[in-house]
Amino acid sequence: MFDDFMVNTWIAATLVAGVAGVVGFFVVIRGASFAAHALPLSAFPGAAAANLVGVDQLIGVLAFSGFGVAGISQLGRRGRRDVATALSLVMLLGLGALFLSRTTEYFQAIYALLFGEVLGVGAQDLAPLAALSAVSIALTLALFRPLLLSSVSPELAETISVSPRVMEVLFLVVVALATAVALPVVGALLVFSLMVGPASAARTLTSRPLAGLFISAAISIVTVWASIALSFASDWPIGFFVGALSALGYLAGRTWAWVEIQGLSQFRRSR
Amino acid sequence: MLTRSEVLAVRQASVSLSGHPILKDIDFALNAGEFCGLIGANGSGKTTLLRTVLGFVMPTSGSVTMEAGGRASIGYVPQKFILDPYMPMRARDLVALGLDGNRLGVPLPSRGRRRKVDEMLEAVEATPFADQRIGSLSGGQQQRVLIAHALIRRPRLLLLDEPLANLDIRSVAGIVALLRRVSRELQTTVLLSAHDMNPLLSVMDRIVYLAHGRAATGAIDAVVRTEVLSRLYGYHIDVVRVHGRVLVVAAEGEGDAQTAIQRDPVHVAQVP
Numbered sequence: 001m002f003d004d005f006m007v008n009t010w011i012a013a014t015l016v017a018g019v020a021g022v023v024g025f026f027v028v029i030r031g032a033s034f035a036a037h038a039l040p041l042s043a044f045p046g047a048a049a050a051n052l053v054g055v056d057q058l059i060g061v062l063a064f065s066g067f068g069v070a071g072i073s074q075l076g077r078r079g080r081r082d083v084a085t086a087l088s089l090v091m092l093l094g095l096g097a098l099f100l101s102r103t104t105e106y107f108q109a110i111y112a113l114l115f116g117e118v119l120g121v122g123a124q125d126l127a128p129l130a131a132l133s134a135v136s137i138a139l140t141l142a143l144f145r146p147l148l149l150s151s152v153s154p155e156l157a158e159t160i161s162v163s164p165r166v167m168e169v170l171f172l173v174v175v176a177l178a179t180a181v182a183l184p185v186v187g188a189l190l191v192f193s194l195m196v197g198p199a200s201a202a203r204t205l206t207s208r209p210l211a212g213l214f215i216s217a218a219i220s221i222v223t224v225w226a227s228i229a230l231s232f233a234s235d236w237p238i239g240f241f242v243g244a245l246s247a248l249g250y251l252a253g254r255t256w257a258w259v260e261i262q263g264l265s266q267f268r269r270s271r
Numbered sequence: 272m273l274t275r276s277e278v279l280a281v282r283q284a285s286v287s288l289s290g291h292p293i294l295k296d297i298d299f300a301l302n303a304g305e306f307c308g309l310i311g312a313n314g315s316g317k318t319t320l321l322r323t324v325l326g327f328v329m330p331t332s333g334s335v336t337m338e339a340g341g342r343a344s345i346g347y348v349p350q351k352f353i354l355d356p357y358m359p360m361r362a363r364d365l366v367a368l369g370l371d372g373n374r375l376g377v378p379l380p381s382r383g384r385r386r387k388v389d390e391m392l393e394a395v396e397a398t399p400f401a402d403q404r405i406g407s408l409s410g411g412q413q414q415r416v417l418i419a420h421a422l423i424r425r426p427r428l429l430l431l432d433e434p435l436a437n438l439d440i441r442s443v444a445g446i447v448a449l450l451r452r453v454s455r456e457l458q459t460t461v462l463l464s465a466h467d468m469n470p471l472l473s474v475m476d477r478i479v480y481l482a483h484g485r486a487a488t489g490a491i492d493a494v495v496r497t498e499v500l501s502r503l504y505g506y507h508i509d510v511v512r513v514h515g516r517v518l519v520v521a522a523e524g525e526g527d528a529q530t531a532i533q534r535d536p537v538h539v540a541q542v543p
């Protein structure tokens with residue numbers, strides 16, 4: 001499990017999990033789960049397109065995430081974000097269907113894009129992965145306060161000259177970067193669970209924003225480590241464990257929050 | 272132009288939202304340290320006027336002039352919004368964001384920052400719940416935290432949009448007394464919107480009374496009068512004073528007035 005070629009896997013998985021946990025914190029407190037679900041799915045055809053054109057997959061994924069961001073933020077300008085998100089998703093998935101029908105890829109490769117291929121990370125994949133991870137974490141930490149305030153109230157942010165529109169676009173850019181990092185490793189469908197599960201659990205465990213962000217990253221990393229180990233031991237696909245453990249974390253978080261709120265209201269009543 | 276003592280001057284300002292005229296020829300000025308009530312029924316344009324002062328909305332004609340500093344010297348408490356009960360944020364975190372929420376980077380522990388936040392929490396009497404989640408606080412407690420958030424930059428002008436709505440009588444009195452006190456201590460001009468003027472009668476230096484998109488402005492006694500408000504509404508209304516309270520009552524049988532009364536919970540609520 002700790003052979004030479006597995007070392008790459010552990011490093012890549014840790015990077016991906018860290019990024020998903022950090023970015024996921026804002027996905028959850030901004031209530032942007034749908035965008036975080038749609039962006040990886042709309043980026044996935046990008047990998048197919050890249051294969052077709054003959055460029056690196058990562059470039060295709062980045063380009064399509066970019067289209068997704070542009071679509072969601074431009075269409076969402078007037079009107080509801082969820083409608084804009086759904087529209088962008090449908091358009092990009094349509095393109096994806098077209099590209100996939102043109103490629104000669106094996107079913108296996110497409111399956112890997114959807115569900116991930118943690119055990120297939122090569123040494124040459126690590127450098128771009130590390131660079132992208134560094135950029136998206138740095139960007140999230142740099143924007144920490146403006147993002148936080150605009151999540152609480154766009155109007156409060158605007159009052160101290162933080163444009164909620166600019167913050168929304170930058171936030172989507174960060175999600176797109178995180179998608180590009182995570183998609184080749186954990187797959188389009190599981191990026192989402194890694195972004196939402198650990199962060200939802202984290203926000204119930206602490207009432208401090210910065211601590212919440214780090215706890216989210218920690219839970220995400222532990223989830224991925226455990227999934228690799230379990231997948232190695234059981235020979236079941238890693239995606240199953242990532243999805244199941246994230247959901248478990250989320251449920252545990254919700255239950256904990258529920259218990260806490262119940263306890264609080266009883267405490268209030270008893271006074 | 273502003274005279275020397277003026278902090279804000281709204282001159283003949285008209286505002287339209289998506290092509291619909293909402294406010295027309297609004298004209299008033301506030302002096303340093305003044306407490307002004309912006310009174311009007313639901314939909315009369317209170318929020319629109321405050322957003323115009325903030326520069327979020329541009330007047331179609333007329334002007335809004337703020338003392339040097341512009342928006343940077345305005346604090347704003349928006350009309351009630353929902354604070355997510357799961358948001359991992361304590362009252363003190365929200366107050367600190369008022370100070371440096373527009374800065375880049377994560378907040379590093381700093382003694383100066385901590386002291387400013389503690390002082391502000393103390394000033395609004397929010398110290399006892401400073402470490403609780405904002406979403407778990409009561410309406411009155413949240414209002415205090417939002418006031419601290421808005422005041423921590425020591426703005427020259429504090430705008431509050433219906434900060435007294437949904438509060439019980441005791442909390443209303445508490446918030447009004449708090450605002451009067453901090454506005455004196457910090458020399459902050461306060462412009463506060465409300466649909467009921469009564470809790471504010473003892474503290475207002477000036478009133479801007481909105482109806483049908485127009486405003487009557489001046490000292491309370493000059494504005495809250497039968498003939499002035501009748502002219503503003505465009506039909507006869509009576510201003511009645513009983514037990515130190517002011518009731519604005521439409522005349523019986525006034526067809527137009529009946530609809531005004533229905534739109535205007537102030538009037539209905541005030542009739543004993």
Ligand SMILES: Nc1ncnc2c1ncn2[C@@H]1O[C@H](COP(=O)(O)OP(=O)(O)OP(=O)(O)O)[C@@H](O)[C@H]1O
Binds near residue numbers: 313315316
């Ligand atoms: N974007 C918009 N486009 C067109 N009309 C609008 C828009 N926003 C608000 N209005 C209208 O402007 C009028 C004033 O609205 P505003 O929110 O300023 O009133 P208000 O006095 O704050 O009301 P409330 O007491 O309910 O908060 C209302 O009639 C409203 O329907």
Ligand SMILES: [Mg+2]
Binds near residue numbers: 317318319350432
């Ligand atoms: Mg309003």
